[in-house]
Amino acid sequence: MIFYFSGTGNSRYAAERIGSMMDEKVIDMAKSHKDERFTFEVKDQEKIGFVFPVYYYGPPVIVKEFMTKLKISGNEDSYVFMVMTCGSSSGGADRYVSKILAEHGLEIKAFFSVLMVDNFIMGYDLSDEEDRENINKKAEERLDKIAKSILVKGVSDRKSSQFDQLLTSTVYPFYVRGRNTKKFFADERCISCYLCEEICPVQAIKMVDGRPVWVLNQCVHCVACINRCPVEAIQYGDATKKRRRYVHPSVGI
Ligand SMILES: Cc1cc2nc3c(=O)[nH]c(=O)nc-3n(C[C@H](O)[C@H](O)[C@H](O)COP(=O)(O)O)c2cc1C
Ligand code: SF4
Ligand code: SF4
Secondary structure, rough: OEEEOOOOHHHHHHHHHHHHHHHHEEHHHHHHHHOOOOOOEEEOOOOOEEEOEEEEOOOOOOOOOHOOOOHHEEOOOEEEEEEEOOOOOOOOOHHHHHHHHHHHHOOEEEEEEEEOOOOOOOOOOOOOOOHHHHHHHHHHHHHHHHHHHHHOOOOOOOOOOHHHHHHHHHHHHHHOOOOOOOOEHHHHHHHEEEEEHOOOOOOOOOEOOOOEEOOOOOOOOOHHHHHOOOOOOEEEEEOOOOOOOOOOOOOOO
């Protein structure tokens, strides 16, 4: 059983690629969260995985919340692993998440991070097509290596340093406290397709008179709405107006 969360498709692709090599089903944490389904049962010896992106050297808030509510039964002998996708570094996110899961009865046996295309469009312009192809190709090789390790119940190939953990404890609280939606808007290119409302994992967007309105003060900042709008109408202040959009090639519209 592999739980995943994904804004722009990297982590979903990672979960599905690993899941298909292990013959394990994948479960969307955002959907389970929306349906308020937090109770799961695993079969004897079934492996349990968590796959999600790194935000500010920590987990997306929706992942953190899901983990604190999660109740799994039948997992006494389960091998538990975690795969984080990131643009450059996962910092001390491994230890941060391990602690949360340990408090809820799940001991992480292996942690892996995978470099994928950075989707943090609020921060900087995203890589060009050529770079993306190279990054995704390397990511596929890394994912296959990880899946092979998981199949034989392998251990982490990298653990965070004290410096990494310091990064998480310094930077991650800015994300948790921030994440405001004030700067989001849709410009005149909006074609009222309703996609942004449909894909937002926390229902922060409601369509009013055919245009999106951000109705929550905070959201996950998963950047799915900005990157997936088919006409690039969604902006975050002035920062995103001229920046390239990104979705993993496996994501349809
Ligand atoms: C709000 C936000 C914060 C991010 N912070 C980090 C970070 O701390 N370190 C990093 O390497 N990548 C960071 N990224 C990049 C993502 O982790 C990376 O692109 C990830 O693969 C996206 O996964 P997804 O397509 O499944 O949403 C951040 C992205 C967003 C949107
Ligand atoms: S996804 Fe873009 S075009 Fe579609 S409703 Fe939202 S802002 Fe408008
Ligand atoms: S409003 Fe946009 S960035 Fe915020 S959680 Fe919803 S889809 Fe993600």
